[in-house]
Amino acid sequence: xxxxxxxxxxxxxxxxxxxxxxxxxxxxxxxxxxxxxxxxxxxxxxxxxxxxxxxxxxxxxxxxxxxxxxxxxxxxxxxxxxxxxxxxxxxxxxxxxxxxxxxxxxxxxxxxxxxxxxxxxxxxxxxxxxxxxxxxxxxxxxxxxxxxxxxxxxxxxxxxxxxxxxxxxxxxxxxxxxxxxxxxxxxxxxxxxxxxxxxxxxxxxxxxxxxxxxxxxxxxxxxxxxxxxxxxxxxxxxxxxxxxxxxxxxxxxxxxxxxxxxxxxxxxxxxxxxxxxxxxxxxxxxxxxxxxxxxxxxxxxxxxxxxxxxxxxxxxxxxxxxxxxxxxxxxxxxxxxxxxxxxxxxxxxxxxxxxxxxxxxx
Numbered sequence: 001x002x003x004x005x006x007x008x009x010x011x012x013x014x015x016x017x018x019x020x021x022x023x024x025x026x027x028x029x030x031x032x033x034x035x036x037x038x039x040x041x042x043x044x045x046x047x048x049x050x051x052x053x054x055x056x057x058x059x060x061x062x063x064x065x066x067x068x069x070x071x072x073x074x075x076x077x078x079x080x081x082x083x084x085x086x087x088x089x090x091x092x093x094x095x096x097x098x099x100x101x102x103x104x105x106x107x108x109x110x111x112x113x114x115x116x117x118x119x120x121x122x123x124x125x126x127x128x129x130x131x132x133x134x135x136x137x138x139x140x141x142x143x144x145x146x147x148x149x150x151x152x153x154x155x156x157x158x159x160x161x162x163x164x165x166x167x168x169x170x171x172x173x174x175x176x177x178x179x180x181x182x183x184x185x186x187x188x189x190x191x192x193x194x195x196x197x198x199x200x201x202x203x204x205x206x207x208x209x210x211x212x213x214x215x216x217x218x219x220x221x222x223x224x225x226x227x228x229x230x231x232x233x234x235x236x237x238x239x240x241x242x243x244x245x246x247x248x249x250x251x252x253x254x255x256x257x258x259x260x261x262x263x264x265x266x267x268x269x270x271x272x273x274x275x276x277x278x279x280x281x282x283x284x285x286x287x288x289x290x291x292x293x294x295x296x297x298x299x300x301x302x303x304x305x306x307x308x309x310x311x312x313x314x315x316x317x318x319x320x321x322x323x324x325x326x327x328x329x330x331x332x333x334x335x336x337x338x339x340x341x342x343x344x345x346x347x348x349x350x351x352x353x354x355x356x357x358x359x360x361x362x
Contacts, residue, residue: 002075004072006042006072007039007046007065010068011039011054011065012040018058022036028057031053045069048062048066051065092116096123098148100126100127101149102119104152105123105126110156126155126159146265147215149214150211150215150216153214153216154216154219154221154263156208157206157219157228158221158223158263160357161204161228161230164206166198166199169201169226169227170201170202174249174253177197177201178246178250178294179297181245181246181249181294182242182246182295182325185238185242185322186322188351189352191241191353192353194245194353195207195356198229202226202227203252204226204228205229205356206230206231206356206357207353207354208230208232208357209232209233210234215267216232217231218232219265219266220248220251220256220263221262222258227252229248231245231248233353233354237324237348238322238324238349239322239325239327239346241349242295242349246295247266247291248266250286250288250294251266253290254290266287295325297319298319300315303330307330309323309342312326312342324343324346327340
């Protein structure tokens with residue numbers, strides 16, 4: 001910033017040019033001589049009121065005198081070493097926040113450093129090569145690009161997966177497991193075992209709690225040839241989390257993870273689409289279709305006009321799935337309202353998938 005001079009110096013020059021003494025000018029302003037003297041010496045700042053009086057007396061603009069005062073104060077502030085250091089820290093914090101949600105990552109334990117330089121290094125290591133995203137065709141707000149929160153969440157999935165050791169991926173064994181998952185999920189407690197079951201067939205299944213405002217249910221990626229599936233737990237309900245898992249499983253089985261380390265993101269709450277190519281949309285459709293088959297292998301019988309809890313239980317027993325899975329299928333198909341009383345006391349699985357995090361510490 002170029003050097004600036006006190007507004008009082010400009011005022012002194014103006015009075016000298018006019019041949020006015022400080023006392024003369026004070027009389028014009030209707031102020032004590034000391035008032036003018038303190039402005040000229042820099043002991044008193046020019047306020048909006050005094051700027052208006054000076055401008056009226058000298059036939060100049062109020063803005064001119066306020067600008068002189070502000071320019072000098074800003075220049076003086078810029079010369080202060082402590083101020084410059086504080087401002088540099090503000091800039092660095094802002095740059096970091098553009099990259100990642102620092103306070104949230106610190107709270108969750110993904111970032112340990114308390115100093116800015118340390119945090120910057122940790123953020124760069126965390127994001128690594130996770131920043132490029134293959135597609136995000138099904139997110140809640142069609143006007144949004146992929147957000148800082150979403151990129152950070154995916155990075156945490158990738159980092160959490162590094163602590164898991166699994167054998168070589170066995171596609172056939174994974175497909176066999178996929179067709180059994182819905183039947184295994186007849187009790188919420190069964191979700192506790194999913195991570196270990198996936199690991200046996202060479203797939204890393206990771207739970208990273210949803211980031212507030214992140215709007216992501218899950219992701220899938222390939223890291224060094226190993227499929228990785230991340231689940232955020234959004235929705236909480238057994239059938240919603242199950243379908244998210246099955247949707248990501250479908251991405252793996254359908255061979256959508258060809259670009260190593262480049263994740264696919266999914267938000268199963270919305271069908272809004274932006275900037276998605278036809279191939280990307282086709283992949284989403286295929287994943288949805290296969291996930292539906294994995295959730296309920298077969299068609300439901302003729303659905304009665306009034307769906308009762310006893311009918312739901314009977315169908316669930318025949319299909320070998322939890323009743324809420326049947327309810328979820330009917331809701332997604334538009335045959336049941338999202339406010340139906342049949343979802344009352346629906347089981348949640350959050351407490352059980354949280355155990356995965358205990359098995360894959362950062």
